[in-house]
Amino acid sequence: MWNHKRIYRVYIEMRLNIRRRAKRRLPARIREALFIPEGPNEVWSVDFMSDALVDGRKFRVLNIIDDFNRESLAIEVDTSLPSRRVIRVLERIIARRGKPTCLRTDNGPEFISHLLQEWCEAGGIRLVYIQPGKPTQNAYIERKNGTMRRGLLNAYLFYSLGEVRLMAEEWQLDYNTERPHKSLGYLSPVKYAEQYYQSRAEALKLYPQTANGNPSQIEGSRLVDKILEKPENSK
DSSP: OOOHHHHHHHHHHTTTTSOOOOOOOOOOOOOOOOOOOSSTTSEEEEEEEEEEOTTSOEEEEEEEEETTTTEEEEEEEESOOOHHHHHHHHHHHHHHHOOOSEEEEOSOTTTSSHHHHHHHHHHTOEEEEOOTTOGGGGHHHHHHHHHHIIIIITTOOOSSHHHHHHHHHHHHHHHHHTOOBGGGTSBOHHHHHHHHHHHHHHHHHHOTTOTTOOHHHHHHHHHHHHHHHHHHHHO
16 A cells, blocks of 8 residues: 655655746747848848867857858857847947848747847847748758858867867858858859949949939839930930
8 A cells, every 4th residue: 555645755855846847839930931132131040059179068159140142240159158148249240230130040049038039129120030840941041050060060179169269260251251152153252242232332323313222223213314315315
């Protein structure tokens, strides 16, 4: 016969009465097609990677890219990268190049935090989550993660976080300025951006009334120019 009082006492002593932490339910995510932005700072993609030092200590890597030219905007390395740290990194990038229209992330705890959501709302940034288990919906940064995994994290042994940060900085510079991308016409991200700004500057010289760089308005301005030319030619 079981003594229920004794069983309960053992149950408490073994700390089996601690309630399990309920898994946070995610709201339904709407699938949004992955598209190629028409200009810089339209969409930034954010994601995490993880690895370990030689002594077994694990570290995380926060990657942020601009989807327009696949430029690596930040590679942050540390043992812990909570939401507040993610926000600080984003603010550092915004200070030097302006804010994005949209931020695309997965459903990691750092990204679904109310801190990041409130920060995006206050800054007028649209926060877009991919559907759980669908990494292809964030394919641009997943591709970059794979390149970094093969070319850096899997290629070297790291003995300290300082060593990881130093080599990540060197890798990022090479990735942005030297490595050709097939999707960018075999140009590096920096060269692709330079080409974009050069073509935009030439368009603004021809059509200064389209200072916002909207292609549809540029086409419209050409039609306006033709209309204005007709009375002059008819004289």
